[in-house]
Amino acid sequence: MSSTARIERDNAWPEISFEERIGTAEFRIHEKAHITVNGDSCRGCTTRECVVACPANLFVPTSDGGILFNYENCFECGTCYLVCNKEGAISWTYPEGGYGIVFHRT
Amino acid sequence: MMTSPTQHDADIIVVGAGPAGSCAAIAAARAGKSVILIERGPFPGSKNMYGGVVYPRILDELVPSWWETMPVQRWVVKRSTMLLSDSGALNIDFRANSWGAPPYNGATAYRPDFDNWLANHAVEAGARLVCSTTVTGLLRDSNGRIQGVSTDRPDGDLHAPIVIACDGVNSFLAKQSGLYPHTDASNFTLGVKETLALPKHVIDERFGVRDNLGVDIEILGGTSGVNGGGFIYTNLDTIALGVVLKLPKLAAQQKRPEQIIAELKRHPAIAPLIEGAEVKEYSAHVIPEAGLDMMPTMVADGMLVAGDAAAMCLAAGIWLEGVNFAMASGMYAGQAAAEAIAKNDVSSRGLSGYTDRLEKSFVLRDHRKLRKVPHLVLSDRVQHKYPAFVAGVVERVFRVDNPHPKPGVRRIVREERKKAGIGLLDLLRDGWTGMRGFG
Numbered sequence: 001m002s003s004t005a006r007i008e009r010d011n012a013w014p015e016i017s018f019e020e021r022i023g024t025a026e027f028r029i030h031e032k033a034h035i036t037v038n039g040d041s042c043r044g045c046t047t048r049e050c051v052v053a054c055p056a057n058l059f060v061p062t063s064d065g066g067i068l069f070n071y072e073n074c075f076e077c078g079t080c081y082l083v084c085n086k087e088g089a090i091s092w093t094y095p096e097g098g099y100g101i102v103f104h105r106t
Numbered sequence: 107m108m109t110s111p112t113q114h115d116a117d118i119i120v121v122g123a124g125p126a127g128s129c130a131a132i133a134a135a136r137a138g139k140s141v142i143l144i145e146r147g148p149f150p151g152s153k154n155m156y157g158g159v160v161y162p163r164i165l166d167e168l169v170p171s172w173w174e175t176m177p178v179q180r181w182v183v184k185r186s187t188m189l190l191s192d193s194g195a196l197n198i199d200f201r202a203n204s205w206g207a208p209p210y211n212g213a214t215a216y217r218p219d220f221d222n223w224l225a226n227h228a229v230e231a232g233a234r235l236v237c238s239t240t241v242t243g244l245l246r247d248s249n250g251r252i253q254g255v256s257t258d259r260p261d262g263d264l265h266a267p268i269v270i271a272c273d274g275v276n277s278f279l280a281k282q283s284g285l286y287p288h289t290d291a292s293n294f295t296l297g298v299k300e301t302l303a304l305p306k307h308v309i310d311e312r313f314g315v316r317d318n319l320g321v322d323i324e325i326l327g328g329t330s331g332v333n334g335g336g337f338i339y340t341n342l343d344t345i346a347l348g349v350v351l352k353l354p355k356l357a358a359q360q361k362r363p364e365q366i367i368a369e370l371k372r373h374p375a376i377a378p379l380i381e382g383a384e385v386k387e388y389s390a391h392v393i394p395e396a397g398l399d400m401m402p403t404m405v406a407d408g409m410l411v412a413g414d415a416a417a418m419c420l421a422a423g424i425w426l427e428g429v430n431f432a433m434a435s436g437m438y439a440g441q442a443a444a445e446a447i448a449k450n451d452v453s454s455r456g457l458s459g460y461t462d463r464l465e466k467s468f469v470l471r472d473h474r475k476l477r478k479v480p481h482l483v484l485s486d487r488v489q490h491k492y493p494a495f496v497a498g499v500v501e502r503v504f505r506v507d508n509p510h511p512k513p514g515v516r517r518i519v520r521e522e523r524k525k526a527g528i529g530l531l532d533l534l535r536d537g538w539t540g541m542r543g544f545g
Contacts, residue, residue, distance in 0.1 A: 015368045021388045028148070049357035055298050055390035057362065075390040076153065078276040082291040082392065083357040093278075096258050098148045098238030105216045105301045105344060106155035106389045 018057055022073050030099035033071040034092075035080070041089035042067040049083035050090070075101050116142040116234070117447045118440070119255055119266040121241045121279060123150035123225045125160075125429045126413025126436030127272035131228035131235075132168050133440030134270075139447050141233040141440075142264060143225065144257065146240040151221025153274070155299065155391040158339030158346040159322050160220060160429040161212045168437055169227055173210050177219035179341035180320025181205060182212040184313070187424060188375065190327035190336075191497035195375035206319045214320050214339045214346070220429075244269065244282055244409075252283070252408030267452045268443045270410045272436055275392050277402075277415035285411060286402035291353040293396035295334060295421070295484075298363040299348030302383035306343045312379050313340050324426060326483075327493030328373055330366045332359045333484045337426070338379065344386060345379070347371065350393060350421075352484055363390070393428070395421045397480050398473045405454045405461055410439040420472060422479040422543075431469055438463035479543040487532060495526035 015021075043065050050059040050067070056075050060068040074095075081092040094100070118134045120127045123145035131143040147153040159182055165172040183206045189196040205211040229235050245253040245263060254265035271279035275294070280286035304312075313321045325336030334351040349366050356363065370376055394400060394417035401417045404410060412418070413432035420427045442460035446452045464470045482488060502518045523533060 015364070015371075016385060018364065021364060021385060024385055024387045025389060047357070052360055052362060053296065053353065053357045055296060055363045057364075077296065077390050078294075078392045079296050079353065079390075082289060082294055083353050093242075094146055094240050097146050097240040100147075100153075102148060102152045103155055103218055103387070103389055105341075105387050106218065106299065106346075 026102040027073050028099045028102055029072045030096045034095040035071045036091050037067055037069040038089050039066045041086045045086055050080045053079050053083045114265045116140040116266045118268045118443045119264055120270045120272060122272035122274055124154055124221055124272060125224060126432035128224040128228045129168060129433045129436035130270045130272060130412060130440035131233035132231045133437045134444045135231035135233045137444030139444045143228055143233045143235045144239050144241055145237045148238050149222055150225035151218035154217040154221055155389040156217055157337045158214045159212045160215055161427060164430050164434045173208060177215055177223050179214040180318050181210055182322045183319045184321040186323040188323055188325045189493045189496050190325060190373055191494040194497040194501055196497050196500050214341050268408055270439050270443060271415050272413045273415050275394050275414040280402050280411045280415050283406055283409055285406055293400040294353050295350045295393045295395045296353055297348055297350045297393050298367060298390045299346055300385050301387040302345045302347055302380055303386045304383045309340055328370045330361050330369050332356050333489045336370050394419050395480055398477045405457050407453045410457060410460050412436045412439040422476040423483040434467060434469050476543060478539055482539050482543060491526045491528050495522055495528055498522040
């Protein structure tokens with residue numbers, strides 16, 4: 001995966017892949033998850049706001065109606081817990097000091 | 107309330123070394139107080155992202171001649187407001203080359219650079235900067251009085267009679283202390299941004315600027331039907347392009363943030379500006395958008411809240427500011443905290459110098475004056491109907507449709523208004539709200 005991605009001339013969108021996009025940001029990943037998602041709460045959820053809104057695309061619906069979540073490439077923005085309608089589905093903290101997203105040219 | 111300084115690690119603990127926290131630390135340290143400034147990132151600014159323009163005039167007080175050392179990308183000398191319809195665009199440009207010379211007005215800057223620079227001033231003023239340390243909660247004594255903070259470091263409790271929470275838009279300290287009870291998603295927007303690389307001379311040519319002068323473009327429309335807006339700012343050899351999206355609308359729209367950026371980039375008015383640019387960095391951050399209506403209580407016994415943690419961002423259409431509000435509120439918090447220590451009263455009464463200063467300064471005066479504007483700008487009519495309406499009117503004014511004679515402007519406005527589905531009363535009401543709001 002290259003750290004940058006070229007935007008082609010003439011309507012060569014749809015754009016760069018999401019993997020390339022997220023690969024442009026630096027994440028210092030801690031072994032411990034700073035956000036956990038309670039799959040039981042998610043199973044009854046039909047609206048799935050997190051799946052659409054998370055800018056890092058970390059919430060992936062599973063075939064059995066649950067949500068697969070990976071904390072590793074998280075911007076720590078707070079969107080998921082703000083849009084979530086299920087009390088207690090997402091427990092959200094910041095990563096350990098020094099870990100997580102590190103911005104450079106933002 | 108009496109304090110006993112002997113048990114304390116510092117007079118004042120500032121949580122978060124962003125613009126608010128660093129200014130709080132500078133002000134308090136200059137007043138002779140001992141300050142610990144805690145940052146959870148590996149360096150100040152590493153967690154921070156914004157659109158791209160900072161207005162540092164307020165720094166005249168804390169960092170005289172700040173423009174001589176501040177890490178600037180470009181000085182903004184051109185401001186554009188762009189209204190996008192599906193295929194058209196109305197651009198209103200203003201240029202002031204005087205903004206490109208001292209004492210300057212606004213500048214584009216990378217936040218990791220800017221925040222780091224400002225935090226260094228706090229260190230020079232005598233504050234102790236502790237990075238890579240996440241604050242996990244407030245410490246209280248048996249009477250419930252705030253005594254400092256706990257951190258994720260081993261033996262990481264830090265004691266001080268005053269805590270200034272500059273811990274950003276998610277402020278868990280303000281929430282934990284009960285100052286910030288409501289986290290209604292509709293008060294927040296999500297900002298997503300691409301930092302796009304282009305050679306400097308290409309940026310100069312496309313945006314009509316030279317040297318270290320730059321452009322600020324605010325965009326209404328072009329966010330794929332999600333209430334919000336777009337922006338483009340020029341850095342030296344990159345362009346910051348992004349969108350700001352109202353959270354509940356984004357969640358309801360079934361369109362992902364990066365798709366909305368992609369659509370904006372494809373717009374015929376935008377695509378030629380960014381053609382051939384490489385994505386250097388993709389970033390995201392939440393913005394407290396609702397201004398005064400979402401602000402928490404800012405003073406408690408032993409605690410002050412400043413910056414984004416206090417929802418200080420001003421998102422009022424043509425004015426999109428935040429760093430200056432953060433720096434000012436931080437500075438006032440630092441001054442008020444130092445005063446409270448000096449008079450040995452860290453109760454909310456002893457700390458009330460903070461709110462006095464906020465009320466007297468632009469911080470709350472601007473927010474009060476523009477209270478209704480954030481709602482108006484993000485309202486459905488302004489978002490979904492007015493850009494097409496205005497672009498439609500202008501298109502017909504300029505279209506030469508011979509052999510037909512030119513229609514009267516009043517007729518065009520009436521017809522386009524109806525085509526856009528805007529009631530006359532609604533238009534007048536919004537106009538009135540806008541005029542009063544911007545008054």
